[in-house]
Amino acid sequence: MQKTWKIKEPDIALKNSLSRDLSTSGLFAQILINRGLTDKAKAEAFLRSSLADLHDPFLMKGMKEAAGRLRRAVEKKEKVFIATDFDVDGVTSCTILESELRRLGVSVGHYLPHRVRDGYGLNPEAVEEAGAFGASVFVSLDCGITAFAETDALNKKGIDVIIVDHHEPPAEGLPAALAIVNPKQAGCPYPFRDLASVGLAFKLVQALSAGGERQYLDLAALGTVADVVPLQGENRILVKHGLDALNNTKRHGLTSLMEAAGLDAQAKKLSTHSISFVLAPRLNASGRMDSAHASLDLLLTQDSREAQRLAGTLNDHNRMRQKTEEKVFQQAMDLIERDVDFDKDFIIVLCHEDWHPGVLGIVASKIVDRFYRPAVIISLQDDIGRGSARSVHNFHIYEALVQCASCLKEYGGHKYAAGLSLARQDIGKFKGLLNDIARKSLGRGRLAPVLEIDAQIPLSLVTKDLMRQIDFLSPYGEGNHRPIFASFNLLVKSKPILVGKNSIKFWVSDGEVTYEAIGFGMGDFLGLVSASNRVDAAYSLGWDEWNPHTPLQMELKDLRPSS
Template structure:
């Protein structure tokens, strides 16, 4: 292998990210679809493949049972397209948040029995559905579980047809696939390389579910983003058009802030079936109509989110004692269950601590929690198991059901856990800096090298650099909202910057010759055929 030629600054950055020799660097930067793991390394894949092939060959009816978020919707879409290719007979079911709640629906199982379904495939749910799967099996139906969530402490459901790489004896090397990623691996086992045509759906899922963009996910998302940029899926093309997303190259930001929220809006505000139909339609006019519906659903979601966030913040200011409570727990009747997860994220951003937001109806609270990096929310909820009806999720995000009378006990127990596992230092906002740079090192060649690190996300964040002895060329001006625009200089080079209101006030309170150290990430945009570089300030300190 020829030695890779990179700038010294890029080599230092790669080493700090853990890639110190050329083989490690090449594997991270240049792995492609040929580097994907064999799907048959996953426990039970051979048996699941055989069961689906038997259902197709004998014309058994199959129910694909998903979830109402982007991961569950796209996972169902991947399997629906795969079964179409194989000639299978299938129907789909996506739960409605208000009507069915989270997880496998018992009502859907009974209806499937009435419709003559012989095989149920759950996607993005099922790993905790012991009771519901027993009901399905008692009706003579087999159940395949495709679920990436953590395994329940009380044991797995009574089916040997489980695809989840977190199973203790599963030899599959990569453990962080989304549910749609797992559906893709099954599709790959069933159809080979033909499954690659679904990677745009896998990218939507992986980014929207905030899965780590490392290992196999990095490969899947890189290819999936390229497919999204081609706009081959009619529904995605229509959704991009109504959202006025004109970028020719789709990146993780476009998925996370434009496409993903609109697909999620259907499941948050009404029925996720609208989003599924959009992803599956082959009729341009239908795609346009469904995309417009999702756009309106997203606007309704934004209004509800704003109102609920304002109410929740008022409750926090009025009721939370930050000296005693390291985890925010707020509840109220009337909050829309479709937005409480987003509201929890807003509280985490503002108060820099974990937050659980609970919507109460008829004595039952259904909550959604978000956390900070240093606090494992799922483990925290496990410590509160005695006062919860049910719970599930990950380290950074979780859902729960709790009776209204037990909410004070939940608040007390989760904060008792936090006092042992969350220090006051953990609650301070930290900016993780990759390396120090001089402004003259921000060359065109270095910027091109940085593009090789994309896509960015959890596990592969956008690099943050530190430069000292800088001063402002002029007073920053408001760009939009709480974002300000200014120019920093080291005396030789000038760079446009974006900074927040707090940083702007620090600048305004300092003299014109004041010197600063800045931690920043880099953002480029095309303007009249030229690349414009902006330093996005993460932290600003007087020198």
């Protein structure tokens, strides 16, 4: 799909002022300004990202009560039961809190729902298991903010409930828990609201054992990146320092998983890319295809042989996930070709009998990427449909689901991703209502992908010194992507070649400098480019770690013929 290039207009006076204050180039100052870092203090805090800049956890509403109750459980040797979600955010959250409580001498039990059998969130089985365990305290991690019935049932059993959840609180109020730790709840003064649940678990441990939380930075980075929350504020701090910890981790589970996945932290430093595309898919695979217990057991184990066995299991699950995902995606594409009217369907809603629930979110994301419009993918079993929704940057999918509540049995999520269940007979009504909301909110002109470009520059400005400056912006991820530049009227110096599965590679020049350009997943552009042609390129910069002679390369985001 053709992208609209939106090159950000520089504020010359502000750029020059920030450049002087930071003793840096005007281009780097403009990149900082584009990220909302418009003064020296903000920019220095962002670039510094020190652990000392983490906020006091007790600024968060509910934290005093939550930490106080857990501290009392430690003192009285009471049992604590944790219920968590089956994704990476959930299992890393549980690993952090369970490990810390056990280190403090607490007897801890845990519960993970089965994605296919139980679906998302707390359920009566978790309540019953907590009672059978003899728990005095029940902690929900990465779930629970809508668990009214389960919280009431736990209260009746005399079990104190602590909800630690980063999802959007429901409009109708909150469960009757002893403490709710969620910076998005009304009246919470905490300065940063975008922590993942693993970040909230980290903050809870910080409140419980000041200083002890730092041993969990590797897990905090893993869960934060995997949950695709903005890498700004405290998330950036956790991931920056967590990556250092991950590269030096001594956890048997993580070292075994890296080995099974072919990652060598000694030979090549792990990055957010390593988490997003290598580690997180494997940790998620067990929860997608079977039970997330294998992932949680892997992160908790102290036995190296057990870790190797579990890492192998996750690799097997990941291969199974890839095959299932491809099958469901192809079936979804067939349905789109047959049933979707792009003039009327601003949101793609697809349903099919017995699609595997574990891959619905991935398939929805791929459809969003392909067609640049929100997608809801629903698996039908008997009279119930369970689905995953993914969205584009200018449409809040959770708020849309709130307006569709009359059609839904359950729903939850946030701006870009959500889960839901509904009766089979209500799917048509839901699709119509959701598209009515989208038509009013989006309009046809907003259903085209926009490529945000930091600056238009001559290619001769691209140097190793610029790349070293840009490296200070890492770690990269949601909310802090690699800077994107545009250079116009570049001469294609070599015949483009197809590399890997679907990527192109060629050389370009502006007459002064020549660089290699690679377009990952851009094989369809092969016919657009030929030697001696001139092109406009939108690209980020990266180090080619496989070619020490020409280490700097352009990583293409889009191409178009020069006018």
